[in-house]
Amino acid sequence: MAVDPIEKKPLFHYRPGEDILSIGFVGCNMDCPFCQNWQISRTTAAANGFVPPEKIAEKALELGLKQIAYTYSEPLVHAEYVMDCMAAARSLGIAGALVTNGCFNEEAAAEIIPLADAANIDLKCFSEYNYRNTLKGSLPAVKNFIRAAFGKIHTEITTLIVPGFNDSEQETDACIDFIASVSSGIPWHITAYHPAYKWTAAPAKAETILRIKERAEKKLLYCYTGNINDNNNSTFCVECGAELVTRDGYNIKIRGLVKNGKSDNTYRCKRCGAATAVKY
Numbered sequence: 393m394a395v396d397p398i399e400k401k402p403l404f405h406y407r408p409g410e411d412i413l414s415i416g417f418v419g420c421n422m423d424c425p426f427c428q429n430w431q432i433s434r435t436t437a438a439a440n441g442f443v444p445p446e447k448i449a450e451k452a453l454e455l456g457l458k459q460i461a462y463t464y465s466e467p468l469v470h471a472e473y474v475m476d477c478m479a480a481a482r483s484l485g486i487a488g489a490l491v492t493n494g495c496f497n498e499e500a501a502a503e504i505i506p507l508a509d510a511a512n513i514d515l516k517c518f519s520e521y522n523y524r525n526t527l528k529g530s531l532p533a534v535k536n537f538i539r540a541a542f543g544k545i546h547t548e549i550t551t552l553i554v555p556g557f558n559d560s561e562q563e564t565d566a567c568i569d570f571i572a573s574v575s576s577g578i579p580w581h582i583t584a585y586h587p588a589y590k591w592t593a594a595p596a597k598a599e600t601i602l603r604i605k606e607r608a609e610k611k612l613l614y615c616y617t618g619n620i621n622d623n624n625n626s627t628f629c630v631e632c633g634a635e636l637v638t639r640d641g642y643n644i645k646i647r648g649l650v651k652n653g654k655s656d657n658t659y660r661c662k663r664c665g666a667a668t669a670v671k672y
């Protein structure tokens with residue numbers, strides 16, 4: 393359990409600049425050979441004992457936090473527990489954010505998603521063969537999960553770029569096309585892999601990540617990088633180009649947003665008045 397900036401999940405358009413209570417879990421239903429959290433995803437030994445769901449919600453309240461992330465490895469291995477946590481937190485006015493590989497069947501997704509408020513879902517590659525054989529997951533299940541989440545809860549997508557595995561133009565363009573087919577407004581986080589677990593290839597280069605971002609920006613409105621030095625990760629108004637949210641690492645400044653109404657969680661651009669994709 394830790395308190396993180398919400399941008400670390402990463403969630404860039406949901407409550408930017410706020411902290412989030414983050415709960416980690418042991419185990420995972422996939423087995424990515426480059427897992428960046430393998431110390432917890434490949435074990436069944438939890439560092440702490442059972443914590444009742446209502447205690448987690450109370451902890452968030454005690455810390456003055458309005459949101460909880462279920463994150464680090466794969467929270468939905470413990471779906472029933474996460475659902476109990478999200479329900480307990482919601483009864484106290486605390487939002488729930490899933491950071492998930494999305495590799496769950498439609499029946500599970502239909503039960504879980506309505507209890508969440510936001511999700512960052514991994515789209516690890518666009519090859520069914522590699523999803524099944526290398527990652528021990530299912531591309532069709534992930535695509536369905538993304539489609540099921542979008543429109544119901546705030547949705548962002550992350551792809552970890554692993555050189556030689558998913559960094560070809562063909563593969564990344566297929567990811568871009570799929571995201572655009574759901575919505576060009578879904579924020580896409582393109583993050584750089586570092587050697588971990590069984591994968592020893594060199595880290596993804598910054599220029600590879602930036603090249604993919606440049607191509608993605610032709611079809612997607614909001615593309616962000618991760619794990620590289622990039623001073624261009626701010627959020628801009630799609631109508632007038634004003635800087636809405638300035639990001640310098642985890643130093644976040646809300647510059648160009650105006651709330652739409654007292655009981656409204658949406659914001660408009662301070663300069664031109666256009667609707668923005670940022671929600672609180």
Ligand code: SF4
Nearest residue numbers: 420424427433465493
């Ligand atoms: S889905 Fe995530 S936590 Fe699970 S093995 Fe893959 S990278 Fe690790």
